[in-house]
Amino acid sequence: MKFTLWVTLTILFFIYSCYVYICSGAEKSPVQPSASALAGWQVWQNKNCHTCHQLYGLGGYMGPDLTNIASDAGKGSDAYLKAFMKNGTDKMPNLHLTEEEMTCLISFLRWVDKSGKSRVAKESVHWTGTYIF
Numbered sequence: 001m002k003f004t005l006w007v008t009l010t011i012l013f014f015i016y017s018c019y020v021y022i023c024s025g026a027e028k029s030p031v032q033p034s035a036s037a038l039a040g041w042q043v044w045q046n047k048n049c050h051t052c053h054q055l056y057g058l059g060g061y062m063g064p065d066l067t068n069i070a071s072d073a074g075k076g077s078d079a080y081l082k083a084f085m086k087n088g089t090d091k092m093p094n095l096h097l098t099e100e101e102m103t104c105l106i107s108f109l110r111w112v113d114k115s116g117k118s119r120v121a122k123e124s125v126h127w128t129g130t131y132i133f
């Protein structure tokens with residue numbers, strides 16, 4: 001009985017391993033970033049956007065996760081994104097970005113958005129900007 005179970009689990013393990021390696025979609029090549037998206041990545045790092053925002057849940061928690069903001073029906077427009085980048089809010093500082101920097105940041109956020117999905121639950125973020133495990 002135990003032996004049959006062991007053999008079954010071993011077979012299932014191999015079938016699953018083959019499935020993961022063959023059908024996982026790993027062969028799909030990732031979307032290559034444009035020059036503008038790469039420049040936006042530099043701005044993202046130089047201006048430390050990640051100290052308050054997350055990409056794939058990683059970063060600071062004072063502001064929202066921006067992984068999929070570019071495809072958000074209400075927030076993904078250039079005008080919406082630029083409004084925040086240009087003026088800041090009472091919580092987000094005005095970082096005095098140039099038009100070019102904002103355009104590059106938008107390209108960067110659009111490229112990140114195409115790479116996958118991420119959602120940080122609102123209930124997991126404390127008002128102090130820390131993550132509740």
Ligand code: HEC
Pocket residue numbers: 043044047048049050051052053062063064066069075080081084085089090091092093095105
């Ligand atoms: C000091 C923290 C801080 C930094 C640094 C910061 N942000 Fe923000 N950001 C926020 C907060 C907080 C919000 C949410 C708006 C609010 O509550 O005032 C926000 C909102 C946004 C939004 C709108 C998000 C939404 O869901 O409506 C965008 C876009 C944005 N920030 C982009 C950026 C970019 C790009 C940078 C870097 C150039 C940046 N932020 C740097 C704190 C920050």
